[in-house]
Amino acid sequence: MKNIFVLLLVGIFHFQASLAQQTGKVNYEQLGISFTIPTGWTGQETNDVYLITSQTKAGAILLSVEDYGSQDQMKADMEAGYREAGGTDLKPAGPISAKDSNTLCGEYSGMLEGQAAKAYITGTINPYGQDVFIMAVTTADIYSDEYKQLAISLEKSLVFAKPEASPASEDWKTLLSGVKLTYMDSYSSNSYSAGGVSGGYSTENVFDLCSQGYFIYYGSDNMAVGGSASSGYSSSSGRGSGQWEVVGNTLRLKFQNGKIWEYELRLEEGKTYLNGQRYFRTWDGDYAPKCE
Numbered sequence: 001m002k003n004i005f006v007l008l009l010v011g012i013f014h015f016q017a018s019l020a021q022q023t024g025k026v027n028y029e030q031l032g033i034s035f036t037i038p039t040g041w042t043g044q045e046t047n048d049v050y051l052i053t054s055q056t057k058a059g060a061i062l063l064s065v066e067d068y069g070s071q072d073q074m075k076a077d078m079e080a081g082y083r084e085a086g087g088t089d090l091k092p093a094g095p096i097s098a099k100d101s102n103t104l105c106g107e108y109s110g111m112l113e114g115q116a117a118k119a120y121i122t123g124t125i126n127p128y129g130q131d132v133f134i135m136a137v138t139t140a141d142i143y144s145d146e147y148k149q150l151a152i153s154l155e156k157s158l159v160f161a162k163p164e165a166s167p168a169s170e171d172w173k174t175l176l177s178g179v180k181l182t183y184m185d186s187y188s189s190n191s192y193s194a195g196g197v198s199g200g201y202s203t204e205n206v207f208d209l210c211s212q213g214y215f216i217y218y219g220s221d222n223m224a225v226g227g228s229a230s231s232g233y234s235s236s237s238g239r240g241s242g243q244w245e246v247v248g249n250t251l252r253l254k255f256q257n258g259k260i261w262e263y264e265l266r267l268e269e270g271k272t273y274l275n276g277q278r279y280f281r282t283w284d285g286d287y288a289p290k291c292e
Helices: 069-080 145-158 169-176
Strands: 013-017 024-026 033-036 041-045 050-053 058-066 082-084 090-093 103-112 115-124 131-139 179-191 199-209 214-225 231-237 242-247 250-255 260-268 271-274 275-280
Touching: 050 250, 058 145, 069 214, 069 275, 090 115, 115 145, 131 145, 169 179, 179 271, 214 250
Parallel strands: none
Antiparallel strands: 013 179, 024 033, 041 050, 050 058, 058 131, 082 090, 090 103, 103 115, 115 131, 179 199, 179 275, 199 214, 214 231, 214 242, 242 250, 250 260, 260 271, 271 275
């Protein structure tokens, strides 16, 4: 369940994102997982978890997928609690109980990034594939039974089905040849607590996949942190970067300097994902790849 801690910091800070916000039912057909976002909350994909936030309430709800296969293994992990560098140490505030034959749940308390925090976590075994963890988390002074009910509501909305098959290798070659793949992500945050840290980041990755078999890579990232921290900027770009190919459901980029990048490909409702991140696939006008 370690993935779920990647974005725990946003559970303490108010999250504002430039990406499209989702409401209502969310369906990941290739994972065979769907769920419904609670009323008054909005969700969006991040690198490692699905993040659900509110414009009026502090904290966040996070949904993460893991591979356990048995409830006993899941329970052992949940009972151990979660400790990471940076001031995060959450322990069960009571017993981890079985809601039913597939779902475990429990309340947690401790420190999150150096601040007192409380959370309610559910873990559900998926009979068809990856298991699902849900965490509703906020600062200890704000936490109430409402956050428990939010996690339970989201867990109750889970629907599992057999995952859809991914496109074959040749299908991927057709989908990706002569297209521009663009990933964009950014956020800014404001601390809810006195002396907290505010900041944000923006990043963009672009791959022009030319039909001749070569690709052009453009990448940039900007990061700024306010408060007592620092700020910085870095970027990189390149042209005629190397050769690309598709092997199974993997996009393989072979750079001219010998480096190899690989991305797991996924297609959901016509949307293209590389290693779980949404990339926009375009091929016309100003959004066409810059190939010869």
